[in-house]
Amino acid sequence: MPKVRTKDLMDHFQLELISGEEGINRPITMSDLSRPGLEMAGYFTYYPKERVQLLGKTEISFFEKLLDSEKRHRMDSLCTDITPAVIVTRDMHVPPELIESSEQNGVPVLRSPLKTTRLASRLTNYLESKLAPTTAVHGVLVDIYGVGVLLTGKSGVGKSETALELIKRGHRLVADDCVEIRQEDQDTLVGSAPELIEHLLEIRGLGIINVMTLFGAGSVRSYKRITLVMNLELWEQGKQYDRLGLEEEKVKIIDTEITKLTVPVRPGRNLAVIIEVAAMNFRLKRMGLNAAEQFTNKLAGVIEEHEQD
Template sequence: MAKVRTKDLMKELNLELLFGEEGIDRPIMTSDLSRPGLEMAGYFTYYPEDRVQVLGKTELSFFSKLSPAEKRSRMDQLCTEVTPAIIISREMEVPEELALAAEEKGVPVFRSPLKTSRLSSRLTNFLESKLAPTTAIHGVLVDIYGVGVLIMGKSGVGKSETALELVKRGHRLVADDCVEIRQEDQDTLIGNAPELIEHLLEIRGLGIINVMTLFGAGAVRSFKRITLVINLELWDQSKQYDRLGLEEEKMKIIDTEVTKLTVPVRPGRNLAVIIEVAAMNFRLKRMGLNAAEQFTNKLADVIEDGEH
């Protein structure tokens, strides 16, 4: 099923529909755009017909120099059964040949007041965000001091209760139970809540609570970039947990690797404080201050001095 259709583009960029209304339900399968300059010159061998076509001043001024027969031929070839849309920038006049070909083939033709480069930029941004690879993960996403922390763990380990404590401490909830994640660019993961459960938190014994109603609009966020994963697991006596913080484990979500910490859970541990400090420490590391490395270096110096 298509994630984006031509009518979504029209609505998002407030485009003026001129011709080819019957094609506004056409699917858009790629975020790549085409500025058909070579095609205007008659070279259609590698014409990317499945892309949104953007016609700017350069293409239309060249087109105006062609003979009437060439004009008809170019526009007939430009409008295909799969072309999602043709957009004219700068509110320029639509050539008559394009209007006829578009109506015949059912290709929507739009007009925008934006300059071609600005229009292309907005089109690309919109299509990339809508067509980005997506996944859904069972967990809780919280914005802690500007760090998007995805809290994971088995059902019943205390993820939602920890999130509630974090919200009480002034942090912001993004999603509980199910986190929808899309990958933007090469290494950017954006998480949000499914529309049905946005701003809601499920606490065993209390049921479902609305965080925004209880704590105010400042306690929630619609989406957040995920930069840290914290995995909560029940304390295992036989397992060796990292006590220095020198090793950095990674977790792959879609095609992006994210730093992952494993925090053991047992009675008496204040998980909210631990996760809060983990987020602050992660920020410090990104600023170049690594307490574990500094400690190890000092320890090495002490050992070295003792040997002399």
């Protein structure tokens, strides 16, 4: 199923339908837009016909200066069988040649009161968000001090219970059990909850609870950028765990690498506090303060002094 259709743009941006109603269900497959200035001049060799076409003041004023025979030919070439829509901005008059070609080829012609650059910016942001690569992972996403922490681990390890304790400590739940992730930029992952389970948390023995109802609107948020992954695993006797934090492990989600920490779970460990401190420490590292490096440098200095003595 196409993620975005022309009708979605009409509804979201309240665009006026002028002609070509037959094509309002055409799919939009890319976020790039086109302002067909060269095409108005007759150069269609590299015409990106699969993009949404924006006609602003420059394109329309140039078009009005063309001969009548040229006008019809240009609009016939502009309206193809895969063009999602032609949008005229600034509430300008729509050329009758465009209306005729759009009806003939089933290309929706829409009109907006916004300036071309303003509309182009909003359309691009909307389409990039909707058309971004997506995936779903099993885990819990929590906003801790502004850091989007994705808790992962095997079923029953205690992810939801840890999230509940974090919520009680004032942090915010984004998603439990299933986290939908979209890559909005080369290094930006945004997580959200499926609509069906939004604001819900499953606690074994209690069942499903509504976090927003129990703890208030301040305890949830709709989406959050993911910057840290914390994998919870049952403590294995004899396994070596990182005790200094010098090496940063990475995990790849879609095309983006995210910092990953592995936290062993066993009775007596307060996971909520550990995760809370990990988020604060991650923020400090982002600000240039690395306690592990400072300790290592200090230790190396002490060793060097003893060797000189």
